[in-house]
Amino acid sequence: MRATINEVNAKGRWMNNNDLKLILNTNLALIVIETWDETRTLDLLQDLFQCASMPAWRWTHTEGLFPLGFGLELANPEQYAEAEIVLGYIKKYRKPGAFVLCDMHPFMESAKVIRLIKDIALDFENSQHKLVFVSHRLNLPAELSRFAASVSLSMPSEDEIMGIIREQAREWADKHRKSRIKTDSATLHSLVKNLKGLTHQDVRRLAYGAIADDGAITEADLPEVTKAKFELMHMDGVLHFEFSTAHMSDVAGLHNLKKWLEDRRQAMSSNHGSLDPPKGVLLFGVQGGGKSLAAKAIAGVWRLPLLRLDMAALFNKYVGETERNLREALKLADLMSPCVLWLDEIEKGLASGGEDSGTPKRLLGTLLTWMSERKSTVFMVATSNDISQLPPELMRKGRFDEIFFVDLPCHDTRHAIFRIHLSKRDLEPEHFNIDALAQLSEGFTGAEIEQAVVSATYAAAARELDVSDQLLQAAIQQTQPLSVVMAERIAQLRAWASDRAVRAN
């Protein structure tokens, strides 16, 4: 039984409440429920135990032991507020019952607490005592985990979310003496999608917030809701919500990539159930070639939230936490879908070798499993400038929809990059001989061209001059482009790309 339970959990699927029932009926003494929604969890558990006519109690460190449904009232509940005392009491209690322990996680370091829980678990056949741990996060020590099953609560379905929104709308309208609130069905549909993956309580709160600002549910409410949802997921540090996505018009060249994305635009929109959503791309190439910029533009053109996974921040000094961070980040991306998940500089987390080669291996395993099994509309964009560091398993055909090589920009693309970066600085491209500049900057990356434009503006300001062709040319001539310094590396990249990747530009 335990194996199947763990299998289900490892895939990060939300169980429905039938699973909750099933697990409470197993012969395992310990149940772990990790949730942020304690109120609803306690409600569900109370229902469950009442239906099963099972006496149950709830314990908190502040209030002690209270009946949950059929449990008997205790004379002085607060005298059981200490973890060791309540566990000692349960151990000696001679009738069957379930004990729901909220926030036991801080006490899991104590040898005595662990021993008491183990005593209770070992005596399960006799005593029929079930301990249900409800915490936002709980790591059971190894000696206890063999007695335990873990459960996730199901989140409200789309229909339920719609119901909650309607209920909140009615509440707002009644309060403000309005007959109804303004919205349209497309926006409402998007709001439901945005609220998926949140607890009942949070759905209610965010839906009310979206209505209460102006008595309507409009497109303008959606980014706020997405942002609030992201913040509720508490993934600070590992997964970042990128507010400033780019426009494709900010990206010069990369024509093949742009066309590829354009062809898949429909499939990414949530209204197109019949098309398989694309899974993701890997962009690799020289530094400063515009890979990160392209990742931002993908989210921009598809109008999807962009989540950036910080590969370096994944690593945690505690064994096991690194993988857990990745699992949680992927789960959150699933919950935020449709979205673009950007793994910038993916080699930083997955490069094999080094002292601790076990962790990158396990991370890779977690990532590959998620990539092959996910059902959500999460488009993954991985970027890398050191393909030699990436594990071959990741590069195997079929992992990504496509692997794109971002080469140095050609003459026309350099031309376009100059135009973009001059315009960004309020300089009229028509006033410059861009053809000549593009010629002179052969072998430059987009970043180097941008840098040359920036240097020319500084030089102009220092001399109280306007930016001119001469200043731009001087800036170009003073630059030693990477393609010269790293000619060999670039040749290697091209050779690798020639039969394994598609050209992005």
Ligand SMILES: Nc1ncnc2c1ncn2[C@@H]1O[C@H](COP(=O)(O)OP(=O)(O)OP(=O)(O)O)[C@@H](O)[C@H]1O
């Ligand atoms: N094709 C392009 N069009 C317009 N601007 C570009 C282009 N390529 C690069 N740039 C400019 O260079 C900057 C740096 O590029 P970006 O960070 O996207 O490169 P990268 O390939 O991710 O580099 P790295 O490998 O160092 O991460 C961009 O923010 C942009 O201003």
Ligand SMILES: [Mg+2]
């Ligand atoms: Mg980059």
